Amino acid sequence: MQITTDAIVLRCWPVNEADLIVSLLTREYGKLKGVAKAGLKSRKRFGGALEMMSEVRVTFFERPRQELVRLDHFDLIESPLGRPVDYARMTTLSFFAEVVEEALPDRSPEELAYRLLAAVLEYDSGEQMWLAITYFSLWMTRLMGWLPDLGTCSLCQQPLLRRDAQRDAQRYAWFDAVSDGLYCATHRKPVSLPLSHHSLQLAQKMVRTPLAELAGLPWNMQFAADLRRFAFQSLERHLERRLRTAEVLRRMASQRTAQV
Ligand SMILES: [Zn+2]
Numbered sequence: 001m002q003i004t005t006d007a008i009v010l011r012c013w014p015v016n017e018a019d020l021i022v023s024l025l026t027r028e029y030g031k032l033k034g035v036a037k038a039g040l041k042s043r044k045r046f047g048g049a050l051e052m053m054s055e056v057r058v059t060f061f062e063r064p065r066q067e068l069v070r071l072d073h074f075d076l077i078e079s080p081l082g083r084p085v086d087y088a089r090m091t092t093l094s095f096f097a098e099v100v101e102e103a104l105p106d107r108s109p110e111e112l113a114y115r116l117l118a119a120v121l122e123y124d125s126g127e128q129m130w131l132a133i134t135y136f137s138l139w140m141t142r143l144m145g146w147l148p149d150l151g152t153c154s155l156c157q158q159p160l161l162r163r164d165a166q167r168d169a170q171r172y173a174w175f176d177a178v179s180d181g182l183y184c185a186t187h188r189k190p191v192s193l194p195l196s197h198h199s200l201q202l203a204q205k206m207v208r209t210p211l212a213e214l215a216g217l218p219w220n221m222q223f224a225a226d227l228r229r230f231a232f233q234s235l236e237r238h239l240e241r242r243l244r245t246a247e248v249l250r251r252m253a254s255q256r257t258a259q260v
Pocket of ligand 1: 187
């Protein structure tokens with residue numbers, strides 16, 4: 001059966017002499033892998049569309065009893081190479097690819113994940129990359145069903161944000177690497193890390209606000225850094241492994257902080 005759908009290229013690697021295996025997030029069929037026969041040579045069928053995070057219209061054939069589809073050709077919609085790619089942007093794109101690869105099951109339609117990925121790709125460079133990374137990691141946590149209630153302490157159910165703004169400025173919610181949830185000051189663990197009042201409010205806003213509406217905030221690597229740490233930890237705990245690209249982003253942030 002021949003199928004055509006929108007997709008975003010996650011990764012590709014060579015097999016045999018000239019073939020490629022391509023991992024894709026498709027709009028309608030979820031994440032899938034396919035073989036691009038002679039993909040290394042055939043610029044006409046795949047040329048320019050095999051870069052990580054290329055948005056393409058892909059035509060493929062299902063193969064009976066085979067896990068890999070046969071990729072027929074790609075029509076490029078948008079290439080990440082249309083804009084300059086520096087180390088920070090490459091790391092950001094790799095982070096999106098790694099999280100999608102690790103978190104989403106194969107062949108399970110995830111249109112929200114597709115739309116999320118397409119949306120964050122609009123903000124993948126400059127200081128806005130920190131918006132894209134924060135929004136993407138929090139939303140992926142949510143789409144996977146791993147995001148705790150952002151309003152109340154996971155133990156006592158007391159509200160984490162109160163109306164007393166004067167006191168709230170000093171208040172934190174707490175999270176840790178070993179358990180799900182957000183906790184009040186009473187129920188935090190000794191190893192817990194703080195999530196500021198501001199970042200908690202931002203997280204609550206993020207889960208009900210389109211990405212574009214958050215673009216006016218003063219994004220940089222310090223802004224909402226605790227919220228990113230919380231989202232990265234949630235993803236890594238559930239994936240039961242460290243994310244290689246999250247590690248690079250953490251290092252990038254700590255190095256630049258050290259230079260200031
Ligand atoms: Zn509590």
